[in-house]
Amino acid sequence: MKHRRLYMAVASAIWLAAATPHAAKAQATSTESLAAARELVSAMHMNDQATALLPIILKNLRPTIVQGRAEVALQYDALIPKFTQAFQGRVAEFSDAIAVVYARNFSADDLRTMAEFYRTSTGQRVLQKLPSVTQESSIAGQRFGQALGEEIRKQMVEELRKKGLDL
Template sequence: MSRSSRSFSPPWVQVASPRPRLAAGGTPMRRITATLFAAALAVAAIPAARADDASRLKTARAVVEVAHAGEHMKALMPTFLGQMKGMLKAQGNVDDKQAQVFLDRFQARFAEGIPAFVDLVAEVYAREFSEEDLVNLLAFYRTPTGQHLLDKQVPIAQALAQVGARWGQSVAGDVVAEIKKEHDKAGGTPKL
């Protein structure tokens, strides 16, 4: 073969062989058709998934509304404010007037933001529960027992916050006493 009869192909151009190699699964046309079909199914499933998500979010929103999430947050506001006031005073560099300005603004913004909070709670419920679970929760919350549970959630949350704080202080006190005892035996002074 002479030089003139050979065709030149730059290295970046791949010359197709006359007979393409086939993977298991048939001709190139069948593979292309199967790939296009799979892609079409995936694209078609997107609106269905979005519709399912929208339906689940709507049901989750109903659960959150029946559960009175917004009202419960409003009812817990005094507990939050009390905790914040304690934290602000513990900082030592905030006087009572500054603390009150902060708490007043926080309370106003918090109240304004409750609808957005309810939306966020609904999104969490929609993400964590199936449509069937949400429908069952909704049905339960509409029963007398479900309503009783919902009525007790705020006082239970307030009591749990107090119990948790007391328990945490007790554990912390025990740990501090234990460390002091260990340091006393070793002749050192703990820095707690």
């Protein structure tokens, strides 16, 4: 579960890059911004993060494809090195797609400032802790949302009953 949020973020970024290839090209980015974005992606160790996600993606796909069939499971497991190697050849493609997204959304100066931050020891700790912080924040948000939803539901039912509705 720790890597699930990071997996979702990277999967979303992959989807965004795949779903909007023409938009990414249509909205031109400056060479300076793109270079700064690539610098940021490098400082964030995006290639390492994407590489670390592949085993999680393959593990999550396994039950869907295997569906309890032993022979398929054996063949699936045997194919993992092939897919891992193929993915390694595409990590730079992923990083480039992420760099384009950053370059479209931030100035070159902003990107350089962010890269400087991620090169500091604090920035590195942020990158290290971000998956667990994201997971804990998500859990806290879910709990808050559930509690708030239940409170609103109770109050809404009470108010509707005051108006004579039978709930």
